[in-house]
Amino acid sequence: MKVYISATLRGFFERNAVIEAPEGTIRDVLRFLTDEYPEAAKGLYDGDGKLRNFIKIYVGDEDRTEADKWYKPLNADDEILLLPAIAGGAPSDSIISDERRKEVAFDDKEIERFGKHLLLRDIGVKGQKRIKAAKVVVIGAGALGSPVIQYLAAAGVGTIKVVDFDEVSLENLQSQVIHTTRDINRPKVASAKDKVKNINRNIVFEAENTELTADNIVQVIEGYDVVIDCTDNYKARYLINDACALYGIPLVFGAIYQYEGQVGIFNLDGGPCYRCQFPAPPEPGLVPSCAEGGAISPLPGIIGSIQANEALKLIIGIGEHLDGKLLTIDSLYLHSKILKVNKNRKCPICGAEPSIFKVEDYDYEDFCGLKESENEIPVEGFTPEELAKRIENGDPMMIIDVREPHERAILRFPHAVVIPIGQLARRKNELNPDQDTIFICKQGKRSILAINTLREAGYTGPMYNLKGGIDAMKDIIFSHEGAWL
């Protein structure tokens, strides 16, 4: 029977593409391969003798990767394929047409500037012209946007549009290396524009100082070659994914959290979309966002650089990219994996029977659980000023800090009793139902979850949330701390 070896694995099989193996089960065939090609064991199995998890075994079009399917007898005419996740797609084609490439010319300075690309056989003048012809949208000029925007500019992408509505703040500077201390309080897109123009004045830089919504996203991305998602919230991610899928624009996705990151390419030539992989976001407050959970400084640099690299590969048309795959990297232990993303036939945007046809008609707030549902009692809260007044007046109340211990180490809240969110239901007897209880966290979101958790656990005393969390109250705490203690 014939065993087909995918290109990336051929190095382990003396570069053979097809190997004739004696009849038997998959188990027998694998044993035959490792006997005949001693190198193959290294390629196929990990240190524990398990089939490496990026390799898929197909018999015909049937996935027989799981070891319990290895004992089923095969027919003499069955064809076996060894397919590594990394080589899933067809050979890369450029997303920039030859017509557009041919319209591009270089001057002497550009030949000098891009010399190191021109030296690479796979890029050369043709590839560099494609890069110059390309029009890329980067959504988010924060941690991931910083490397993405700067590398695209340095690589010579002709048109870069950056969308962000935020201003630069001091806490951004730890990882958002496109901004500097002098940029604090400036719009991020303005700061990004200055950096890009410093790199290369000839780049067409389009700044959109606006919040991306279902009503404006189509106008933002239509007519562009690729969209790079550098945002940090689920609402934006699903909105970007859906709009890209509906308008057939490939999406380079990136995400970071603490020490871990993910990169993937979605919606390329009818490939899977972000919804195929993650049909729904987690409930709000269930997992902290990157803003709440933090991230190590160079991590967005690693993930964003890979996003920029993937976008350039799509533009030039080289290599094997992450289409239909998800690369995960753990920077703390330096583990990385490439996972296959399957197209979900039931996907509401790209499946067999889609139900989303226009982003304008879809309620992203509701989908991401950001709306108060009608049967849920709204959570009442105090502003930092109101809470400060109550503390000064000596009003009887209990303040519960639901943050994690390492967050409290940064800034303690005077008079607060500490109960981590996971222990609340169990420790509800420590609260006094005859008294007001005020819940506080970093940004005022987990405290709402805390109140709802206690309601579900049957606690009936009056509960309030600190609006905007400790972040919003920082200045007041600093100026009053002495008096309050």
Ligand SMILES: [Zn+2]
């Ligand atoms: Zn999909």
